[in-house]
Structures are given as C-alpha cells and as structure tokens.
Amino acid sequence: MSQAGSIDLTPAPLSPSTGSESGSLQTFRTWTIPRIIAQLRRKGIPYPATARKAELFRLLFPPTPNTAPSNPQTSLQSISGAISQLHSMVATLSATVSDVQTRVATLEARPLTPVHDTVVVSALASPLTGTPESSSTVIPAHLVSASLRKDILEGKDVNLASLLVSVHDVADNRAYAWGDVSVVVKSKDPRLSRKLTVTEFVLAFGMFRDIICSAAPNRREELDLYLHSVTDLGYKYGGHAFYDYHRSFSAKAAAKLSQFQAKTDWSICDTELFCRHFAGLRSPLCTLCQSSTHTANWCSDNSIKRPAYPPSSSTSQSLPGPSQQRQVDRLGRPIFFLGGAPICNNFNNAGCFHSQCRLLHVCTACHKAHPKTTCQLKQDSKA
Incomplete structure (x- = not known):
C-alpha cells in the first residue's frame, strides 16, 4: 500500500x-x-x-504558544488607575512644597539671633559705667605716613626700620638761606641704618604686610609664607644675616618691578641671595644629635652628653662668659661661641683646611661670613 x-x-x-x-x-x-x-x-x-x-x-505548520488575547477594556482601566495615582502624588507633593515655603517665610520674618548670644554681645559692646563710648580700634598700619604707605603700595624698596619710627619722633629738617637761595637739608636719623632683630623684623613686616593686603587681600598668604621663612632663617642661623637677606630681596623685587614691570613671588626663596648671605655659615644642625629639625636647645635626646658650655638663649654671643673662659682649643686659643655653638679658630686665623669641619666658619668679631683677619670692624677699631 x-x-x-x-x-x-x-x-x-x-x-x-x-x-x-x-x-x-x-x-x-x-x-x-x-x-x-x-x-x-x-x-x-x-x-x-x-x-x-x-x-x-x-x-x-509549527505550533505557536497559546497567548490569551489582550482585553482593551482591562488595559484602559489599568492606565486610568495609574493616572489617578500620579495625580494624587502630584497633589501631595504640591501641598508639601507649599508647607515648606510657609515655614521658610516664617523663619525669615523671625529674628535669628539667640537670646544668650544677644546678652553676651550686648554686655561686651556696652561701655563701662561713667566712661565715654569706646571708638573703633585703630590698627598699627594706619599710623604710617601717607608718603611711606604710597611707596609700599607702589612696590618700592622700603626700609622696615622707618615703620618702627613714629612720625612725630622724626628729626626736623634744617633750612639754610643765603639771600634769595634757600637749601633744606634733610636730617638723617641714625635709627634707620640699624639692623633689626628678629622680633623687630616681625613687628615691622607685619605692618608692611597689612598695608599691602589692604589693597591686595589675596597676597596675605604669600607674605605670611615669606615672614615665616625669613624668621626661621633668623632663628636657625642667628645674627643679622636674615635681615641682610631681606634687604637684598626687597631691593631686587623693587628693581624687577621698576625695570621689567614684573612682580616677584615673595613666598619663593631666592637661591642666589640665600647662597650669598648664608653660604659661609654653618648648617643649622643640632650640635647634640646632628638633626636638622631642631636646635640644641630643643633636643629631646637625654642620652647624649651635653657640651661643657651652656647653650645661649640669645641669637649671638661674641665673647665667652665667665664659665666659658676656661674653654680653649689644643693650641691654647680661647673658644668663642655663637648661638651656643663654637666658632672655628683656624678659619679666623690661618684658614681651615678640614673638609668636614663641624665648627662655625664666621668672624669672631662681627659674626659675618669672613675670617677675622679681613674683618672691617677690627680694622676700624684699630684705627
């Protein structure tokens, strides 16, 4: 079949x-x-x-899965329910926003100062009984003369010692007249030629910084970093080398601005000037543990035997004290100290030939970076 x-x-x-x-x-x-x-x-x-x-x-004819036909009525009912829920959510959100706006308006209309703060402020602001009402505080930078303030704002080289001299304490100029000719001789104040200590420098440069920041507030951090770096040099090296560095740096910045109209970033150390003023000085290491993070006065290692000479609290010490007069080197020469550290006698006489000498290579007379045989101060005293 x-x-x-x-x-x-x-x-x-x-x-x-x-x-x-x-x-x-x-x-x-x-x-x-x-x-x-x-x-x-x-x-x-x-x-x-x-x-x-x-x-x-x-x-x-391959088989197809049986799918229930969609009901248009059911789909419309589900869409209508979702729209109703969306309307209710929008209404709730609108009511919440209205409530928040009402609360914000109420808080803005109400005074925000607490009761306790008001009492404290009023107590501090109210003058004492029987005394006139206190006036506003005048900062020291406002006491500087107008001409000096103008020079500072124009970027000129300014002697910081002039900021410490009161305007009313300046010596009067002398006028000489010969007939129709008159000459005014400006008096020279000897205080303007002296070198400032670290404390005086901090006080004078603080006024200098406030005057600049009154016109350029964005330079405060730059000048604060410069003040810290120069003060740190004065603390570690001692003497007046830090002030000589500042005078050179200020003159260089003024000349750069006047000649090339270029501003100097005071927060960056000038390597050339640093080497010029600090190259002959000993590295500021601790004489006990040879650490560069602190000086001998702040050394915390008690196991190290301290030297026979007591550490000096001042930044310079030209002559040894009574307890140090017995300190002599192996050639019988007296040992001088600077900031608690001994000064090299070989450097001040015939010259030091030790490549790793740990003594200070400074003058025993003026504490500058030259031997005593070439010191101008010594020659002036002999004359």
Whole structure:
C-alpha cells in the first residue's frame, strides 16, 4: 500500500494558516502526504523520509504558544488607575512644597539671633559705667605716613626700620638761606641704618604686610609664607644675616618691578641671595644629635652628653662668659661661641683646611661670613 492510503489521526496543534493557502486548519488536515511534502519542498523545509503525516504536518505548520488575547477594556482601566495615582502624588507633593515655603517665610520674618548670644554681645559692646563710648580700634598700619604707605603700595624698596619710627619722633629738617637761595637739608636719623632683630623684623613686616593686603587681600598668604621663612632663617642661623637677606630681596623685587614691570613671588626663596648671605655659615644642625629639625636647645635626646658650655638663649654671643673662659682649643686659643655653638679658630686665623669641619666658619668679631683677619670692624677699631 502507498503512503496516501494510510491516514494518521494524531491531533496536531492549531496553527494559523499561511497567506498563500486558503481554508481552515480542518481542511489542511485532509491533505494527503504527497501534498504536504510538496508544500515542504516549495518552502524549503527539510523533513525525514520516514516521517509520518502528523510529523510532516507539524513541520509545515509549527505550533505557536497559546497567548490569551489582550482585553482593551482591562488595559484602559489599568492606565486610568495609574493616572489617578500620579495625580494624587502630584497633589501631595504640591501641598508639601507649599508647607515648606510657609515655614521658610516664617523663619525669615523671625529674628535669628539667640537670646544668650544677644546678652553676651550686648554686655561686651556696652561701655563701662561713667566712661565715654569706646571708638573703633585703630590698627598699627594706619599710623604710617601717607608718603611711606604710597611707596609700599607702589612696590618700592622700603626700609622696615622707618615703620618702627613714629612720625612725630622724626628729626626736623634744617633750612639754610643765603639771600634769595634757600637749601633744606634733610636730617638723617641714625635709627634707620640699624639692623633689626628678629622680633623687630616681625613687628615691622607685619605692618608692611597689612598695608599691602589692604589693597591686595589675596597676597596675605604669600607674605605670611615669606615672614615665616625669613624668621626661621633668623632663628636657625642667628645674627643679622636674615635681615641682610631681606634687604637684598626687597631691593631686587623693587628693581624687577621698576625695570621689567614684573612682580616677584615673595613666598619663593631666592637661591642666589640665600647662597650669598648664608653660604659661609654653618648648617643649622643640632650640635647634640646632628638633626636638622631642631636646635640644641630643643633636643629631646637625654642620652647624649651635653657640651661643657651652656647653650645661649640669645641669637649671638661674641665673647665667652665667665664659665666659658676656661674653654680653649689644643693650641691654647680661647673658644668663642655663637648661638651656643663654637666658632672655628683656624678659619679666623690661618684658614681651615678640614673638609668636614663641624665648627662655625664666621668672624669672631662681627659674626659675618669672613675670617677675622679681613674683618672691617677690627680694622676700624684699630684705627
């Protein structure tokens, strides 16, 4: 018998009909096997040779999952519910924002100063009983003369000693007249030529900084860093080398501004000037533990035996004290001290040839970076 005579009554899944064929699925079930095979070949669908009619029919019409048809009424109801919830959320948010605005307006209308702070401020601001009302505090920079203030703001080289001299304490100028000719001789104040100590420098430069910051507030940090670095040099090296460095730095900055219209960053150390003023001085190491983070007066290592000479609290010490007069070197020469550290006698006489000498290479007379044999102060005293 042929395959057309055998009919497979195995139920097949319902599938939608194709556009090239017409009729319902019940009509397709009555198709013969050759007709189904012809349709499979026309569509290019492979099939096994031993497949039965039900299998061939499933290959021609593959089963699709049964999906429940969507209900438009249900979709509209869900969308309407979501819109209602969104409207309720917007209404709640609007009410909350209105409440916050009302509270902010109430707080802005109410005074913000607490009761206790008001009492303290009023007690500090009220003058004492029987005394006139106190005036505003005048900072020291306002006591500087107008001409000196103008020179500072213009970037000129200013002697800091002039800031410490009161305007009313300046010597009067002398005027000489010969007929129609008159000459005014400005008096020279000897206080303007003296070198400032570290304390005087801090006081004078603080006034200098306040005058500059009154016109350029953004330079306060720059000038604070410069004040710290110069004061640190004065504390570590001693003497007046730090003030000589400041005078050279101020003159160089003024000349750079006048000649090239270029400003100088005061917070950066000038390496050339530093080497010029501090090259002959000993590195500021601790004489006990050789640390660069502190001096001998602040050394915390108690296990190290301290020297026989007591550390000096001042920045310079030209002659040894009574307890130091017995201190002599191996050649019988007296040992001089500067800031508690001994000064090299070889450097001040014939010259020091030790490459790793730990003594100070400064003059024993003026504490500058030259030997005593070439000291101008010594020559002036002999004259």
